[in-house]
Amino acid sequence: MDSSPREATPEPKIADQFGQHLVNVTLGVTMDLRCKMNWQELRQTHPNRWLVIEATAAHSETDRRVIDAIALIASSDHAKQAMKQYLDLHRQQPNRELYVAHTSREALNIEERRWAGIRRP
Numbered sequence: 001m002d003s004s005p006r007e008a009t010p011e012p013k014i015a016d017q018f019g020q021h022l023v024n025v026t027l028g029v030t031m032d033l034r035c036k037m038n039w040q041e042l043r044q045t046h047p048n049r050w051l052v053i054e055a056t057a058a059h060s061e062t063d064r065r066v067i068d069a070i071a072l073i074a075s076s077d078h079a080k081q082a083m084k085q086y087l088d089l090h091r092q093q094p095n096r097e098l099y100v101a102h103t104s105r106e107a108l109n110i111e112e113r114r115w116a117g118i119r120r121p
Helices: 039-045 079-092
Strands: 021-024 029-032 050-061 064-076 098-102
Touching (some): 064 079, 079 098
Antiparallel strands (some): 021 029, 050 064, 050 098
């Protein structure tokens, strides 16, 4: 056996040396931070897919959330897999504005709901 001391495993890198990519270690997803798309572009590049997306720019209009720029987090053929990826990421980072949507939808119609109750941590 080798008696030399083992080096500690390096921490997973969140951003590469150029700061251009964000790596989600749990999902194994790389997202180009420069690449902000709109819904129609995503529909064209990922037809008939379930997508986990993040709103990188959004605003509210009359109880609707309007997404101005989207970052693709993950793509899947199966709704259950996309939801699992969404839930895993949402548990880790609940402040991110994440959604799951199928590219067969013409538009993202996201209804805002106001919570009147007490939320548990």
